[in-house]
Amino acid sequence: MTTIGIRDPHTLAPAAEDNYITHTKGFLSWIVTLDHKRIGVMYMVAVLLSFLLGGIFALLLRTELLTPGRTFVDADTYNQFFTLHGAIMVFLVIIPSIPAALGNFVLPIMLGAKDVAFPRLNLFSFYLWLLGAGCTLLSLAMGGFDTGWTFYTPYSTTTTTGGVIPVIVGVFILGFSSIFTGMNFIVTIHALRPKGMTWFRMPLFLWALYSTAIIQVLATPVLAITLGLLVVERVLNVGIFNPSMGGDPVLYQHFFWFYSHPAVYIMIVPAMGIVSELIAVHAHRHIFGYRFIAFSSIAIAMFSFLVWGHHMFTSGQSALMNTIFSAISFSVAIPSAVKVFNWLATLYKGSISLNTPMLYALSFLVLFTIGGLTGLHLATLSTDVHLHDTYFVVAHFHYVMMGSALIAMIGGLHHWWPKMTGRMYNEKLGMIACTIVFIGFNLTFFTQFMLGSHGMPRRYYDYQPEFQIYHVISTIGSYIMAFGFLMTAGYLIQSLISGAKAPANPWGGRSLEWQCASPPPHDNFKEQPRVGDCYDFSIVRWDESQKGYVVDRSLDPELDEGAPQTAKA
Amino acid sequence: MTQISAQPSDQHGAHGSHGHGGHDDHGHSQYPFLAHHFATPAQQFDSGKLGMWLFLATEVLFFGALFVAYAVLRARSPEVFSFASHYLDTMLGGLNTCVLILSSLTMALGVYFAQRGKKTALVVCLWLTMAGAAGFLVIKYFEYEHKIHANLVWGPRFYIPPADAAGSEEAILLSKAPEPPPAAVPVPASAAAPAVPMIGALPAADASAIAPASVGPSGLKMAAVDPALATPSVPPGTESESLHLEDASMPPGVHQFFAIYYAMTGLHGVHVVVGMIVIGWLIIRASRGEFTSNYYTPVDLGGLYWHIVDLVWIFLFPLFYLIH
Amino acid sequence: MAHNAHTTAGHGSHDGHPLVGHLVPISTLVSTALALLVLTVITVAVRYIDVGEFNIWIAIGIAVVKATLVALFFMHLRWDRPFNLLVFVGCIAFVVLMMVFCIMDTSQYRKDMYTGNPSAAQETLEKYAPGAPVARFKSNG
Incomplete structure (x- = not known):
C-alpha cells in the first residue's frame, strides 16, 4: 500500500556511525519521516509530555482533597481536574504509550522486518494523535469539560461546560489513530515476518501487541460511532440516548463499555508482553510456558469483549445480564493468573540481574496481583453493589492501569532506552527512583482501598472529616510518586547528554532487536539476522571488548534455517 | 496510497539478472511500485489486502453499533417501526438499491479491467461507478428533502404541525449544519406538543431543563393521543402536507424511528461521499496510466471499500423500508 | 526505469492473468449482479405477502444472501486468503x-x-x- 522513495539499503553501504538518528538531518526530516523508529520516538516524547500534563492534574486534584470542603479551588474546577486527568491519562497516555510508542519502535526490529507494513499510515496515525491531543487542549480553552472521562449521557448532553464537543471530537480522532496503529501491527506481523520467524518464535511482546491490535481494530470503531452519536445528540437533539425523549441512556453505557472495557486490555496486555520480555531477559532464563503466555494474551483479548457489563451493575442493567457479566468477568482471572504463574516460574532459579528494568518488572508483579485480585471483588455482583463508584474502584483500576500498565511501560522504556538512544542511564539512580515510585504508589492507592471500603464515593469534592486521614496519606503518597517520576526524567535526560555509550546488547537479550547496533541503523539490519529461539540464552555470552553481550552462533547447536550463513556475531 | 519510488539505476548491476518477478527476493528494480520494505509484489499485495480487510472490519463495527441501536429500539417498540416505515418510499429505496448494486458491478468490472491492464475500460467503469454514486445521492436527496418538508424528522420537531410554516422552517434549519447551542431556544407558543424541552440546547442553569425532562415523554404521548393537542393549528380533517400527526393510530415515539433512520442513512451517505472521493482519485491515477496488470492494488482496495458501502445498504434497505 | 516497467507488465499479463490476485471472469460478475437485482425484486415483493412476524426475518435472510454474494464474488473473498x-x-x-x-x-x-x-x-x-x-x-x- 505504501512505499517511500528511499535509497536502497543494499547499495548504500552504511558507515559505522550511520543510525536512524543520524541517517538524515534536520527538523523536517523528522516530521516527514516514515521510519517506524523515529515515529516511535516522537510518540514517546508526545506521550511522556501528556503524562506530565495528566500528572499535574492528578497532583492538583489530590491537593484539593487534602481537606474536606474547599482547599484551593471550587467544586466545578475540581470536576474539570479529575475529568481532564482521566481523559488525558486514558486516551493520550496509556492507550498509545506501549503500542504506539514502544511498540512502533520495537515491533519491526523484533520481527526482523525493515519497517511496519504501512509506514505512511503510521505517520498519519501519529498526526491524528497530535490532532486529537490538540482538540483536547482546545476544549480546555473553550471552557473545559466536567463529564468524567466516560462522557455518560444524559449529563454529557446537558452540561454547560463548553469544551465537551471538542474533547469528544478529539477522542474520536484519537480512536482512529489507535485503529490505524492496530491495523498496521496486525498486517506487519502477518505479512512481514522474515523467513524462519514462525509464529511460535516471535517474542511474547509481539504476541501481546498482536492481541492488543485485535482489540484496537474491533473495539475502537464502536467508541467512534458512540461519540459520533453523542455529538449529534448534543447538537441536533436526536434523543437516541435521551430518556426524556424515549431514548435509552443504558444503551449508551453498553456502547461505551463495549469499547472501554476492551480498552482496559489495550492498556494491560502489551504491558504483560513487556513484562514477559523483562523477566526472561533479566533473569537470563528461558521463559516458562511460552505457548501458555502467548495464548493467554489472545484469550484475554477475546474475553475482553464479553465482560463489559460489569461496569454497569448499578446502572439499571437487568439482573439477568448482571449475573451473566459477573460470571464471565471471573473467567478473565484465568488467563491473567496463567501469565503471573508463568512469570514466577521463569524467575524461579533464574540468574536474576536486579537492575532497573527488573525492578520495574517485579513492581509490576506485585501491583498487578493486587490490582487483579481486587478486580474479583468488583466482579462479584453483591460486593460490587456496595463498592461501586467508591474509591475502592479508583484504587483497583489505578493498580491495573497505572501500577501495571504504566509501570511496565516505564520498565520497558528503561529496557529499550539503550537501544533507542544509544546511551546508558545511571543504574543506581534508576533503582532508587523505581523504589520511590513503588512506595509512593502504594501509599497513594492502597489507602484508597480502605477509603473506598469505608464508603467514600469517587469523584466527590467534599467528604466527611473522618476520611481526612486517608486522603492526607494518599496525597502525600502522590507527592512521593511525583518526586520519583521527576527523578526518572532527570537521570534519563542526563543520560542523553552525558550517558555512557550503550553496547548493542547491554542486558543479554536474545531477540532480534539486541542483534543490531544501538541505536539501530536506518533499515534496522545491515544483513538479515538469523532467527532462533528468542528465549534461549545459552548462546548469549559476555564480550568484554564490546562491554556487552553477544549472541554467539558458534554455541548454537542447530543452525537456523533460511538465513544467510554470514551472520556471525 | 502508493507511490512509485525512485530507485537508483544501478540496481541491475547490483543484482544481476532477474528470474520470474514473483519469486525474486530482490525485485525492487523490476517492480518500481514495490516499497523498500517489501520483498515481493505478492507480499505487498497481500499486505494491502489484509490491511483493507481490517479497515472494513472497523467499518462493519462502526455501522454495527448503529445496527445494535436499531435492534434495541425496534425490540422495544416494534409498532413504532412498522408504523413509521409507511412514510418511507419503498420505490425510491428499491431504486437506490438497484443503483448501488449496478455501481458495485461496474466497480468489480473495473477491477477486472485493471487486472487485464485495459486502461480505457477501467476508466469508463470507474466513471460509471461514480455516476452510480452520484445517482444514489440525488435520489437520497429527494427522499430527505420531502421528509424534512413534511416534518418527518427526529426529535420534538416531529410533533410540530407541518402547516405551521415557522415550525417547518425551523425543522429545515435544524437539519442543516448547526450552530453551537444558543443561549435559549424559544418554544413556539402556538405548538403545545413540543413541550418537550430541547434538552441539548438549553443551558443546565435554566431550571426548566431539569424539571420538564420527566414530563417530556408524556408530552410526546399527549401529542400522539390527543389530536387537538398535537395539532392545535390544524383542525382534524384539514388537508395537510403530512398526515402523520392526524393519524390516530400513530404510536408514540415515532421520532425515535426517524432519529435512527437519519443516523444510519446519513452515516451511509457520508460513506458514499467518501467513496466518490476515492473513485475520483482512482480515475485520476487510472487516466495517467499508473495501473498495470502487475500493479492495480489501489483499484482493488478502492473496490473493496465501495462494495462494503453497497453491503451496508443491502441491510439498511429491508430494515427501514420493508418492515410494515 | 520505463524499460523495466515495460518488461514486468509483459511478465504479468502474458497469459491474461495479473501478477497477483485472482481474475474473476466478467460472466461471473454479471450473473452475480443479476442475482442481486432479482433478489431485490423478490424482497420488495415478499413485503406484500403478510406472514406476520416472519416478514422481517425473510427480508433479513434475503439481505444475508445478497451480502454473501457481494462478499464472495464482487469482493473476491471466495478466492482470497x-x-x-x-x-x-x-x-x-x-x-x-x-x-x-x-x-x-x-x-x-x-x-x-x-x-x-x-x-x-x-x-x-x-x-x-x-x-x-x-x-x-x-x-x-
Missing part, C-alpha cells in the same frame, strides 16, 4: 455478540420503561416519580 474471510466473518460475529447482549438486557427491563402506552407511562411515573409531573400529566390528559 482464508484469513481475510476470517477477519470479515469475525467482525460480524462481534456485532452479533454485541447485539445479542444488548437485546437480552433491554428485553429484561423494557416492561419498566415507557412502552408508548400513555396509561402505562402514567403508571411508571406514579411508581417511580410520584409528584408534580404525574399530576400535570393527568390534568392535561
Whole structure:
C-alpha cells in the first residue's frame, strides 16, 4: 500500500556511525519521516509530555482533597481536574504509550522486518494523535469539560461546560489513530515476518501487541460511532440516548463499555508482553510456558469483549445480564493468573540481574496481583453493589492501569532506552527512583482501598472529616510518586547528554532487536539476522571488548534455517 | 496510497539478472511500485489486502453499533417501526438499491479491467461507478428533502404541525449544519406538543431543563393521543402536507424511528461521499496510466471499500423500508 | 526505469492473468449482479405477502444472501486468503455478540420503561416519580 522513495539499503553501504538518528538531518526530516523508529520516538516524547500534563492534574486534584470542603479551588474546577486527568491519562497516555510508542519502535526490529507494513499510515496515525491531543487542549480553552472521562449521557448532553464537543471530537480522532496503529501491527506481523520467524518464535511482546491490535481494530470503531452519536445528540437533539425523549441512556453505557472495557486490555496486555520480555531477559532464563503466555494474551483479548457489563451493575442493567457479566468477568482471572504463574516460574532459579528494568518488572508483579485480585471483588455482583463508584474502584483500576500498565511501560522504556538512544542511564539512580515510585504508589492507592471500603464515593469534592486521614496519606503518597517520576526524567535526560555509550546488547537479550547496533541503523539490519529461539540464552555470552553481550552462533547447536550463513556475531 | 519510488539505476548491476518477478527476493528494480520494505509484489499485495480487510472490519463495527441501536429500539417498540416505515418510499429505496448494486458491478468490472491492464475500460467503469454514486445521492436527496418538508424528522420537531410554516422552517434549519447551542431556544407558543424541552440546547442553569425532562415523554404521548393537542393549528380533517400527526393510530415515539433512520442513512451517505472521493482519485491515477496488470492494488482496495458501502445498504434497505 | 516497467507488465499479463490476485471472469460478475437485482425484486415483493412476524426475518435472510454474494464474488473473498474471510466473518460475529447482549438486557427491563402506552407511562411515573409531573400529566390528559 505504501512505499517511500528511499535509497536502497543494499547499495548504500552504511558507515559505522550511520543510525536512524543520524541517517538524515534536520527538523523536517523528522516530521516527514516514515521510519517506524523515529515515529516511535516522537510518540514517546508526545506521550511522556501528556503524562506530565495528566500528572499535574492528578497532583492538583489530590491537593484539593487534602481537606474536606474547599482547599484551593471550587467544586466545578475540581470536576474539570479529575475529568481532564482521566481523559488525558486514558486516551493520550496509556492507550498509545506501549503500542504506539514502544511498540512502533520495537515491533519491526523484533520481527526482523525493515519497517511496519504501512509506514505512511503510521505517520498519519501519529498526526491524528497530535490532532486529537490538540482538540483536547482546545476544549480546555473553550471552557473545559466536567463529564468524567466516560462522557455518560444524559449529563454529557446537558452540561454547560463548553469544551465537551471538542474533547469528544478529539477522542474520536484519537480512536482512529489507535485503529490505524492496530491495523498496521496486525498486517506487519502477518505479512512481514522474515523467513524462519514462525509464529511460535516471535517474542511474547509481539504476541501481546498482536492481541492488543485485535482489540484496537474491533473495539475502537464502536467508541467512534458512540461519540459520533453523542455529538449529534448534543447538537441536533436526536434523543437516541435521551430518556426524556424515549431514548435509552443504558444503551449508551453498553456502547461505551463495549469499547472501554476492551480498552482496559489495550492498556494491560502489551504491558504483560513487556513484562514477559523483562523477566526472561533479566533473569537470563528461558521463559516458562511460552505457548501458555502467548495464548493467554489472545484469550484475554477475546474475553475482553464479553465482560463489559460489569461496569454497569448499578446502572439499571437487568439482573439477568448482571449475573451473566459477573460470571464471565471471573473467567478473565484465568488467563491473567496463567501469565503471573508463568512469570514466577521463569524467575524461579533464574540468574536474576536486579537492575532497573527488573525492578520495574517485579513492581509490576506485585501491583498487578493486587490490582487483579481486587478486580474479583468488583466482579462479584453483591460486593460490587456496595463498592461501586467508591474509591475502592479508583484504587483497583489505578493498580491495573497505572501500577501495571504504566509501570511496565516505564520498565520497558528503561529496557529499550539503550537501544533507542544509544546511551546508558545511571543504574543506581534508576533503582532508587523505581523504589520511590513503588512506595509512593502504594501509599497513594492502597489507602484508597480502605477509603473506598469505608464508603467514600469517587469523584466527590467534599467528604466527611473522618476520611481526612486517608486522603492526607494518599496525597502525600502522590507527592512521593511525583518526586520519583521527576527523578526518572532527570537521570534519563542526563543520560542523553552525558550517558555512557550503550553496547548493542547491554542486558543479554536474545531477540532480534539486541542483534543490531544501538541505536539501530536506518533499515534496522545491515544483513538479515538469523532467527532462533528468542528465549534461549545459552548462546548469549559476555564480550568484554564490546562491554556487552553477544549472541554467539558458534554455541548454537542447530543452525537456523533460511538465513544467510554470514551472520556471525 | 502508493507511490512509485525512485530507485537508483544501478540496481541491475547490483543484482544481476532477474528470474520470474514473483519469486525474486530482490525485485525492487523490476517492480518500481514495490516499497523498500517489501520483498515481493505478492507480499505487498497481500499486505494491502489484509490491511483493507481490517479497515472494513472497523467499518462493519462502526455501522454495527448503529445496527445494535436499531435492534434495541425496534425490540422495544416494534409498532413504532412498522408504523413509521409507511412514510418511507419503498420505490425510491428499491431504486437506490438497484443503483448501488449496478455501481458495485461496474466497480468489480473495473477491477477486472485493471487486472487485464485495459486502461480505457477501467476508466469508463470507474466513471460509471461514480455516476452510480452520484445517482444514489440525488435520489437520497429527494427522499430527505420531502421528509424534512413534511416534518418527518427526529426529535420534538416531529410533533410540530407541518402547516405551521415557522415550525417547518425551523425543522429545515435544524437539519442543516448547526450552530453551537444558543443561549435559549424559544418554544413556539402556538405548538403545545413540543413541550418537550430541547434538552441539548438549553443551558443546565435554566431550571426548566431539569424539571420538564420527566414530563417530556408524556408530552410526546399527549401529542400522539390527543389530536387537538398535537395539532392545535390544524383542525382534524384539514388537508395537510403530512398526515402523520392526524393519524390516530400513530404510536408514540415515532421520532425515535426517524432519529435512527437519519443516523444510519446519513452515516451511509457520508460513506458514499467518501467513496466518490476515492473513485475520483482512482480515475485520476487510472487516466495517467499508473495501473498495470502487475500493479492495480489501489483499484482493488478502492473496490473493496465501495462494495462494503453497497453491503451496508443491502441491510439498511429491508430494515427501514420493508418492515410494515 | 520505463524499460523495466515495460518488461514486468509483459511478465504479468502474458497469459491474461495479473501478477497477483485472482481474475474473476466478467460472466461471473454479471450473473452475480443479476442475482442481486432479482433478489431485490423478490424482497420488495415478499413485503406484500403478510406472514406476520416472519416478514422481517425473510427480508433479513434475503439481505444475508445478497451480502454473501457481494462478499464472495464482487469482493473476491471466495478466492482470497482464508484469513481475510476470517477477519470479515469475525467482525460480524462481534456485532452479533454485541447485539445479542444488548437485546437480552433491554428485553429484561423494557416492561419498566415507557412502552408508548400513555396509561402505562402514567403508571411508571406514579411508581417511580410520584409528584408534580404525574399530576400535570393527568390534568392535561
